[in-house]
Amino acid sequence: MEMEIIQHKVIQYRYQIVVAGLGSIIMAFFLYAAPRLVSYFWPLLASTTVLLVAIIAFGGHSQSQLASTQAHGEKAGEGLLDYVANSRAVAEHHHHAYAAEQPHKFE
Template identity: 35%
Template sequence: MEIQQLLLKFKFHILITSTFSILIFALIYLAPRFLDILKYFWPLLLSTALFLVAIVLFGRISSPVTEVSGEGILDYVAGQSEELQPHLHELHEGEGESSKVE
């Protein structure tokens, strides 16, 4: 009688443990072997390794950049060089005076 009460008390623990054990056993039994996975994906793994080696080699071989990256493109996108700033300022002042309504 005591054993039945203990079994009823721990029935969820026993159920969860047995389900987990069956699941682990099924995964081990049905899962493909590691070498099978390696045989299937070896071209992908090799090409990825070669690509990473090429990145490291190009990083060491290339000369360091002397100009701040993107400085030229920012000047181009902004469209206003330092030489044009005084002229643009004069232009805007002239527009302000002519647009006044008396």
Template identity: 35%
Template sequence: MEIKQELLKFRYQIGGALLVCLSIISFLYLAPRFLNVLAYFWPLFLSTALFLLLVLFFAKTQTLPNSDASIPKPAEELLHYVAGHHHSDPPLDTHKSD
């Protein structure tokens, strides 16, 4: 009787373990095989691999432009303007009230 009472203490853990085992077994039985998945998706895998190789190739062969501060950068100027960092002088306060 002691064994039965000990097993009843752990009935939820045993049930959970059995449920996990059954789900893993059913997943392995019902899931498609890896070669079937590979056969279905090989064009996608191949095109993705070629695209990544081209990206790496162009990243290695591209020469970096010289960073010259005199070249205007419209996007950075627009970002500074939107952020509130205007290049113009602040307006003069001619009307001061006490």
């Protein structure tokens, strides 16, 4: 009786059991391979870490610098929007002027 219940549960959760088994095998492989990969790529990892620490240490922004940068960015964005709106108005003007000059041909 108990074996039937266990077999039924195993069949019911067979996909989850397979995924858990494959996940365990993959995790074991990574734990086996990780030291070899880290030892191979350690110069790259070390130089990247040093670069990131230098960027954080020497390139840090204070809140006032950040606020002024955001305000400048908003003004630049407004100028870009004005330019695009003006370009569109000029293009529409040229299109209407060109259309008025050309006679319509209907064949």
